[in-house]
Amino acid sequence: MYHPLLSGRSHLLRRATNFLCAAGLFFAAGASAEQLPPPIDVPEVLKNYQDTQDCFPGVIHDPSTIAEVQSIVRDAAAQGRKVMTGTRRFNSQIDAACAGNGEVQITLENMNQVVSLDKENRLVTVQAGMRFNDLAAYLREHELSVPMVTELAIFSIGGMLGSGTHGSTFTQKSNMISDYVTEIKLVDGKGNLRVITGELLNAARVNLGVLGVVVEVTIEAEPGYKVQAKVKGHRDDSDLENVILGLARDNHSANIAWFPGLGRYTVTTYNKVPLDTRGNAYNAQADVSDFSEYLFGLIFDSLHEADSAALQCFAASLRYTARSSSYFRDVNTGLKKFIKPTGHADLMQHFVCKEPNNCVWDKLPIALQEVAIPFEELPNWIADVRQIIAHSERTCFPLNGIYFRFGKASDSYLGMSAGRDTAFVGIEYTLRQRGEAVPKNYFVNLEIEQMSLRKYGARPHWGKNSVAIFEDMPSRFPKWSQFLDAKAELDPENVFTNPFWQRVSGQDPLENYLTPQCNADGQCYCRTDAHCEQGATCQAGNWYSEARICKKD
Template sequence: MTSTLRESTAAWSNWARTVRCEPRYRIAPRSEEDIAAAVALSAERGLTVRAAGSGHSFNPLALTDGVMVDLSRYSGVESLDREGRTITVRAGTSLAEISAVLDRAGLALANIGTLAEQTVAGAISTGNHGTGLKHGTFADQVEALRLVTANGGVRELSRDGSAELLRCARTSMGTLGVISSVTLRCVPRFRLAATERTERLDTLLEGFEEWAGSAEHVSCSWSPWKDTVCSRLVNATEDAPTPGAGRRRYATTLSEVRCGLVGLVAGAAPAAVPRLDGFLSGRGSGPGAHVDVSHKVFTFPQPVKFVALEHALALGDVPEALRRLRGTLRRAGRYSPYSVLVRVGASDDAPLSPAYGRATGYVNLTVPRSVPFLELLRVVERELRDLGGRPHWGKAHTATEQVLAPLYPEWDVFQDVRADLDPQGLFTNDFTARVLGPVRPAGKVG
């Protein structure tokens, strides 16, 4: 066990290159036993532990000056049950790899977000999601997981035997332990038909809840200096894939590249974005109407580095949020080259899920990484927070425990589980202390 931890000389940074740390020790486990040994030794030496995957969190969620468990290569399928429609994978397995394996087996994930490169443990731990009123967060597809806890032991959590613990562990930001493997519920392989339409923003807002249920998966993109919005409507279909469908998803990638270029040219002048946008015709164009296998419609490659903020609102509050943003951003005359993205989702029962207990509308703003654009996030965050928005745990925000605790009805339930599984705060860092507070004895939260 003593050879498990070795001094690290390499710094770690997230995908967006916005946060970095220099962990004292950094391990790349080859087995669950490696993870357990590292955690046990860390506890013995009084070192904190954080797990990291692909680094697609925009905040300091994974940072540590103690021990970093790098799961980015701890990947692969452990088992696939075609009859029972489940797949068990190591925590560092990307959603792209899972989707590819399932596709070959005639199966699929029912719903995923747009980024296939993130790891399964990171996606569930931060409340990642796709869109659709019949679909919860990605973590809602978790049937079981294995968790290495603060004493170096391994707990197997399932919906059958430990449903309460699983509820908390599904979305926990790594504060209950290191996830070593995840079992996901699958569905038969399916294709999706995607269509797009442009309509007036006010028309969409007036019938927002009807729009939200107008397709199985809906989203809309809105540039706040415009009075129109682009809706994307996606439904399952038996139709054959569109010729050249594999290339269609790169239309969205090209749109991301154009946004990045506008951000570079605008530099320190966000007010210039609408004018520059006009020069790059087609910047907002997507892949258009097409049919393809589900995971290729859900996702697209994202090569341009950026920073994003997202808040989960009660579904009925989204129209007011967009109206407020329209007024605030237009008065300021400052914009991001990326559209405001709106998605929807079903309620969730994980105590720290941003979708806990309510049908949800997600409002997302992406910005280039320069300071003038980053300041826009604070402007948008104030408006969304005022409407009771719950921040995505993996995206940029400034909320603290005092702001967050009143937003989650089962906040104390989670904190009691945290106190039971990690009484010494082994899995805590500055970020988790800010958003969750310190670990307190069970029953003494609040």
């Protein structure tokens, strides 16, 4: 049996075991969408946080005022150019916020301030370039809280509305910040400033950046509170279908990591406590040393290259151990808090990296596929995944297991939870840039994805995933046509569009991405053997026969 731990770097990998057990990392996404050649005379290239996705706009603007945004849009429209809003180091694994080649890119990095606070009515208005962690810290100073918390807090508010960024809560109105927005100021396709309220607001809550440039957002807050966390590991997963919906319903927030290859799962729950409750803890999952990151990199390389599933399952057991005990530390002392870790809601639920924009997942080859399925269907989905795994060779999910979060139905037209209570399901795996190597048992992930899409009507996360998963998107949202009506009203000349919108709306059919070996880096689900990596053939799924997977015999 091949085992990289016995190779020349085994002394470092053995030392990594302790670090993996000690640090509860949650890994973010990093696969790439189709890369196009850069146009001539590109002034600046935009890159995502892992350098797996490049954007080649013709010009980049950094406005400081709404008037400047209006001028930029009017000039672009007059020239027949397209406009998209994004950041220079965007936190997405796909090109959702990229202007097309040679088009006009706007960043709002200079529009990142609080505009006003109505403390009596608990309403805060911010510029769209403000980061979520800065908003949470500002509200905390005023003994207020954002009603939801996302686990990675460095996203801009405008970006969170663009993609429908979410956390996990089933006791609040929503797990998306989009649903707590009461008003949006937006520069439309003619350069006019529009104040969006009423039913049109439901179109703009999750807007993909194709309705206009969101410049200001008013958000409803709630009285400040703290949360108390509980972390527990379960070494027998046979009851998961029976308890998982109750865990979501009975706690303020619940995150569950299922390791089906091990027959185990972990549960982290957060429940509200009064603001004056003792405790000042924070979530230290991502607060690791440079040396730890180096060791993680060695582990990841070995995971990717191993021919046997043994190392994959060994790493999964380390992740299970890391997630089954407290990963909270005291803000003042840095010491771990094992007994009833308590702290401000935002600091407890989002990850604090050792540097604000420098997290461990920025450096490691990781991809994240996430979909949303109807909440009540989750036990059936879990049972089907058990069957897929049982009919495949042993498969472990070493990075974070299969990760579950939850949210109530949203009034937004294009939110992942639009119109239905929702379970959010994420699977992470190692992936080299451009698919230079296919992860171990990648075909199992692809079978689960296709089953989720075609049997459970899954909706892919707008800011994660790879090209192939965005199939038949208009059919997945009952109010898709109403969203198109809103786009026609706000952007009649189609100024706000980009390659991502053209793909997900069907203007650029996914058939165009059926190229040699396109399956290996997520560009397609295979239809012929030519779409697979060398040595693999396109076959029916092992359990879900409607899936098409690339598998080596």
